[in-house]
Amino acid sequence: xxxxxxxxxxxxxxxxxxxxxxxxxxxxxxxxxxxxxxxxxxxxxxxxxxxxxxxxxxxxxxxxxxxxxxxxxxxxxxxxxxxxxxxxxxxxxxxxxxxxxxxxxxxxxxxxxxxxxxxxxxxxxxxxxxxxxxxxxxxxxxxxxxxxxxxxxxxxxxxxxxxxxxxxxxxxxxxxxxxxxxxxxxxxxxxxxxxxxxxxxxxxxxxxxxxxxxxxxxxxxxxxxxxxxxx
Numbered sequence: 001x002x003x004x005x006x007x008x009x010x011x012x013x014x015x016x017x018x019x020x021x022x023x024x025x026x027x028x029x030x031x032x033x034x035x036x037x038x039x040x041x042x043x044x045x046x047x048x049x050x051x052x053x054x055x056x057x058x059x060x061x062x063x064x065x066x067x068x069x070x071x072x073x074x075x076x077x078x079x080x081x082x083x084x085x086x087x088x089x090x091x092x093x094x095x096x097x098x099x100x101x102x103x104x105x106x107x108x109x110x111x112x113x114x115x116x117x118x119x120x121x122x123x124x125x126x127x128x129x130x131x132x133x134x135x136x137x138x139x140x141x142x143x144x145x146x147x148x149x150x151x152x153x154x155x156x157x158x159x160x161x162x163x164x165x166x167x168x169x170x171x172x173x174x175x176x177x178x179x180x181x182x183x184x185x186x187x188x189x190x191x192x193x194x195x196x197x198x199x200x201x202x203x204x205x206x207x208x209x210x211x212x213x214x215x216x217x218x219x220x221x222x223x224x225x226x227x228x229x230x231x
Contacts, residue, residue: 015053018043018050018060019060019064021043022039022064023064024106025042030114031116036056058130062127062131063130063134065134068107068110069134069138071107072097073141075099076093079095079096086148086151087210087213089151090152090213093145094205094206095202097175098179098198101176101180101182102179102182102195113180113183118131119135142168145172146165149167150164153220154217158220167212170212171205171209178197178201178205
């Protein structure tokens with residue numbers, strides 16, 4: 001008797017399991033040490049079975065990244081859902097980012113820390129469109145922070161787009177520095193209990209970011225350039 005066709009729900013469950021095991025393997029063996037054969041051994045079935053769900057190793061990897069960025073963006077949206085004040089929304093988004101990075105260290109490392117292929121590496125290849133989908137999901141997270149920064153500056157000011165991007169990069173650098181330092185255990189050599197600093201560090205990132213944006217908003221309202229601001 002022929003085996004019945006899998007339902008969409010069953011297919012999705014298998015894909016999720018393959019992706020979870022693939023992520024574990026990439027983290028333990030590194031991206032360069034990852035292979036479909038190793039993954040199949042860990043899953044307990046033939047490598048060709050994986051190709052029923054993913055065209056190749058690159059598609060699997062890019063799907064992992066896409067899911068990670070989609071989950072991060074969903075966390076941002078949920079965090080700011082009940083906040084009205086732009087500064088409160090920025091605070092909530094910063095807390096959501098740090099929480100995601102610490103609670104999902106493996107996927108975070110793949111998204112932000114490990115040296116792995118990016119969109120430009122796939123231009124002109126059969127995986128370009130899949131890579132573009134991943135890039136789009138990543139840039140949604142960037143745009144989310146950019147939008148919060150614009151809102152903090154207010155409707156009465158006109159900030160240069162590059163200035164807003166610089167503010168976003170600065171905030172991200174502060175968040176990522178702490179999260180990456182925890183996840184790669186580097187901060188264990190700088191403090192006896194670095195994870196216990198989570199709230200203090202996050203509060204400082206929020207306070208610094210809000211003060212910077214308030215100062216920028218004031219400069220813009222007065223039409224003062226960064227070069228003209230007082231020491």
